[in-house]
Amino acid sequence: MNDQTHLIVGPGALGRLLAMYLADVVPVMLAGRRTLPAEQTLTTAEGTCRSRQLAALEVDRLPPETPAFLHLTTKAYAAEAAYEAAMARLSGTPTLVLWQNGYQVQPGLDRRHPGPVLCASTTEGAWVKGDKGVTHAGRGLTYIGDLAHRHAPLCHELAALFGQAGLAAKAVDDIETRLWHKLAVNAAINPLVARFRIRNGQLRDRPFRPMVERIIEEVATIMTAEDIVPPALGWHALVWQVVAATANNRASMLQDVIAGRPTEREAILGPLLSTAHRHGIATPNLSELDRFLAGDVHPQR
Numbered sequence: 143m144n145d146q147t148h149l150i151v152g153p154g155a156l157g158r159l160l161a162m163y164l165a166d167v168v169p170v171m172l173a174g175r176r177t178l179p180a181e182q183t184l185t186t187a188e189g190t191c192r193s194r195q196l197a198a199l200e201v202d203r204l205p206p207e208t209p210a211f212l213h214l215t216t217k218a219y220a221a222e223a224a225y226e227a228a229m230a231r232l233s234g235t236p237t238l239v240l241w242q243n244g245y246q247v248q249p250g251l252d253r254r255h256p257g258p259v260l261c262a263s264t265t266e267g268a269w270v271k272g273d274k275g276v277t278h279a280g281r282g283l284t285y286i287g288d289l290a291h292r293h294a295p296l297c298h299e300l301a302a303l304f305g306q307a308g309l310a311a312k313a314v315d316d317i318e319t320r321l322w323h324k325l326a327v328n329a330a331i332n333p334l335v336a337r338f339r340i341r342n343g344q345l346r347d348r349p350f351r352p353m354v355e356r357i358i359e360e361v362a363t364i365m366t367a368e369d370i371v372p373p374a375l376g377w378h379a380l381v382w383q384v385v386a387a388t389a390n391n392r393a394s395m396l397q398d399v400i401a402g403r404p405t406e407r408e409a410i411l412g413p414l415l416s417t418a419h420r421h422g423i424a425t426p427n428l429s430e431l432d433r434f435l436a437g438d439v440h441p442q443r
């Protein structure tokens with residue numbers, strides 16, 4: 143590892159996607175709880191295939207040299223532990239980049255990390271192909287910003303680097319708002335599709351459509367109380383636009399439920415429910431989905 147290295151901790155679909163693109167322009171190291179084969183294949187969104195050797199190792203075996211950037215690309219619930227494991231190995235303080243969904247990990251690690259902390263919100267679509275590769279399912283856009291509004295040059299540097307590597311990215315000064323917008327979309331789509339085990343597009347049909355509408359109403363009320371700037375389209379149009387654009391997708395939370403993995407319930411619904419509680423807002427629909435995902439309610443139609 144040298145002082146230009148980008149260390150990516152969390153070798154799931156997003157981590158591997160970033161590694162395969164960034165490795166064209168900077169030294170990259172990919173770390174996880176277990177070792178992946180060094181030879182990784184990227185199937186691009188255009189359908190071409192390319193392979194490369196990546197430095198892939200276990201977090202517990204990371205060398206002490208401090209990378210320039212530490213990208214945390216784990217699921218939200220695994221981020222704190224991954225951060226601790228990586229930082230315990232490094233001798234210095236890298237710039238930390240948080241790629242998690244929701245708005246739970248970001249404020250906590252922003253306070254805790256002694257160096258600069260950037261947040262990324264991406265619409266890149268990817269899935270893993272076993273241990274050996276990643277498919278770039280759909281091209282998206284990544285917004286990069288920092289909650290403290292102190293690191294604009296670093297955000298621009300990183301966005302430019304992603305551009306050189308072939309991934310569209312933009313430095314923004316309102317990343318908090320963008321994270322809340324993504325959280326709102328995730329809250330309106332993910333718990334319902336996970337509960338009813340349906341693809342995103344089926345939310346447009348009965349009996350799901352009115353359920354989505356009720357969730358959007360609750361989310362919009364919470365956002366207004368918290369002074370989150372609404373999307374230019376409005377909350378309803380934003381959600382339905384994403385549903386249409388991802389109609390054929392099995393959302394990440396549905397994939398987690400099917401695979402018996404933990405879900406990002408706490409990172410997505412947690413900030414909404416605690417904000418609602420603080421403002422005295424009733425959230426019967428969000429709360430019921432939260433209880434279902436926590437395992438307290440059995441599925442019913």
Ligand code: KPL
Pocket residue numbers: 327328331332342384388391392393394395
């Ligand atoms: O981000 C997503 C996810 O799957 O987590 C959505 C927008 C719901 C697309 O499937």
